[in-house]
Amino acid sequence: MSPDLSFAVLLVLTLGFAFLNGFHDAANAVATIIASRALSPRYALAMAAVANLLGPLLFGSAVAITVGKELVAPSSITITVVIAALASGSLWSLVTWLWGIPSSSSHALAGGLVGAAVAYGGWSVLKIEGLIKIALALFVSPVLGFVMGWILLRLIFFLARDATPRINTTFNRLQLVTATTLALSHGANDAQKTAGIVALGMVILGFEGVFQVPLWVIVANALAISIGTAAGGWRIIRTMGGKFYRIRPVHSFASQLTSSVVILGASLLGGPVSTTHVVSSAIVGVGASQRRNQVRWSNLGDIGVAWLITVPITALLALLLYYLLRFVFGP
Numbered sequence: 001m002s003p004d005l006s007f008a009v010l011l012v013l014t015l016g017f018a019f020l021n022g023f024h025d026a027a028n029a030v031a032t033i034i035a036s037r038a039l040s041p042r043y044a045l046a047m048a049a050v051a052n053l054l055g056p057l058l059f060g061s062a063v064a065i066t067v068g069k070e071l072v073a074p075s076s077i078t079i080t081v082v083i084a085a086l087a088s089g090s091l092w093s094l095v096t097w098l099w100g101i102p103s104s105s106s107h108a109l110a111g112g113l114v115g116a117a118v119a120y121g122g123w124s125v126l127k128i129e130g131l132i133k134i135a136l137a138l139f140v141s142p143v144l145g146f147v148m149g150w151i152l153l154r155l156i157f158f159l160a161r162d163a164t165p166r167i168n169t170t171f172n173r174l175q176l177v178t179a180t181t182l183a184l185s186h187g188a189n190d191a192q193k194t195a196g197i198v199a200l201g202m203v204i205l206g207f208e209g210v211f212q213v214p215l216w217v218i219v220a221n222a223l224a225i226s227i228g229t230a231a232g233g234w235r236i237i238r239t240m241g242g243k244f245y246r247i248r249p250v251h252s253f254a255s256q257l258t259s260s261v262v263i264l265g266a267s268l269l270g271g272p273v274s275t276t277h278v279v280s281s282a283i284v285g286v287g288a289s290q291r292r293n294q295v296r297w298s299n300l301g302d303i304g305v306a307w308l309i310t311v312p313i314t315a316l317l318a319l320l321l322y323y324l325l326r327f328v329f330g331p
Contacts, residue, residue, distance in 0.1 A: 001329050003205040006079045009329075010201045013086040015224040018194045020093040021105040022052060022228025025190065025275050029183035029229075032252035032283065038172035039179070045230055047176075048183040053226040055187025056195065061213045062270030063189055067109070068196030069211045070130030072117050074203040080322060080329040081120050082201050085112030087325070088318035096306060104274030107310035109193055110134055115315030119322040120331070137271030141262055142281040142307070149258040149285030156254055157290075171249035178256035183229075185263040186275045191222040193272050251286050258282040277307055 001009075029051070030044040039047070068074075072081075089108035096103035117125050160167055198217045202208040259279045266273045 003207070006083075006329055007201060007205050007207065010079060010083055010086070011198065011220075013083060013090065014194050014198050014201075015220060017086050017090045017093070017105070017109070018191065018221045018224035019228040019231075020090055020097075021190050021194070022049075022225035023231050024093050024097050024103075024105060025186060025229070029179055029186055031279075032247050032255055033175050033179045035247040036172065036175065036249045036252040038175040038249060038252065044179070047180060048186075049226045049230040051180050051183030052187035052191070052229045053222045055184040055189075056191035056218050056222045058184065059188035059264070059267050061192055061195065061218065063192035063267055063272050064196030064199060064213045064218075065211070066130065066133060066196070066270045067113075067193045067272055068200035068213070070127055071110070071113055071134060072125055072127060072130075072200075074200055074211060076125040077117050077120055077204065078329075078331060079201055079204050080326050080331065081113075081116040082197060082204065083329060084116040084119075084318045084322040084325050085109065086197065087321050088112035088115065088314045091317065092310065092314050096310075103306040103310050104138070104276050105190065106193060106272050106274045107138060107307070108314045109197070110138065110272070111311035111314035112318040114311075115318035116322045118315075119319040133270075134272055137266055137273050138277075141266055141271070141273040142277040144262050145258055145278040145281035146285035146288075148262065149255055149282040150289040152258055153250070153254045153286045153289040156250060160250075168249045171253045174253050175249065175256060178253055178260060181260040182256045182263070182279075185260050185267060187222060187225060188267040189263055189273060190275060191218065191225050192267070194221045194224075247283070247287075251283070251290075254286045255279065255282040258286070274307075 029048040030039075030041070033039045033044050034041050086109075089105065089112045092103065092108045093105055114126065114131070192213075195213050195218045198221070199208070199211055199213045202214075203211050259275075259282045262278050262282070263273055263275055
């Protein structure tokens, strides 16, 4: 297949993956603000869509460089590897959406890249330092979300110990800031991942001599995520917004602030994280901080299972897809 046609397929798949990411992860920014009734679903999704568009334009391309350059060297893989990884991640996002499980698009993309790359050239094509960096970002960030959420709620209760119930109005207003910041951080982290994949493909196909992320690539992926967010993944929103416990304004504010700090910090450091797992762990950490028995831990178990199996499943699926797609795109 010609380089131009291969790039067209790559771009369509990447934008499709970005759309699914926004559709799947819309719950991250809006579920708690909707559950606490601080904002209507329509306005919450509109706010998140705009913020997801602006996020990657404001906070640099460190995550794109990590995903597109530091996990595998462009010279050591082919375009078939990248296409197989994207197809694998997209299929898994669709499956978990149908099941209503808040899985991680980041885990899916990382697993797909590893599986397809190993299918092509063996373990030697992977960069160990980049693999460790991505693994640490993906697995440490949910723990930080839980711990920081637990501490933050205790701090809020201490500072507001003499407040009246009218403070809920203040928390609802503050959520307009924290939810927007969370959506900005989501866009900054997730749109950069797919932008990095496109930049990787451009080097592999010879359209660019060195790895760099053009502005149009960032804008295109940000738009795709923004449109997906506007469409809204309501199955996931119901899971995040009400199945852990009854979310009050203070819980929503604390979980949004915690998630924003973790995700935005990771974005600036170039760490691709799972927005889904950071937000869900922050929600649970906040709830457990007030009263452990109010959290429905069984629902967290479903997310935990998805957290553990996403990487191996998408890696295996990408490996199988690579062996099929090489007959179309070449080895």
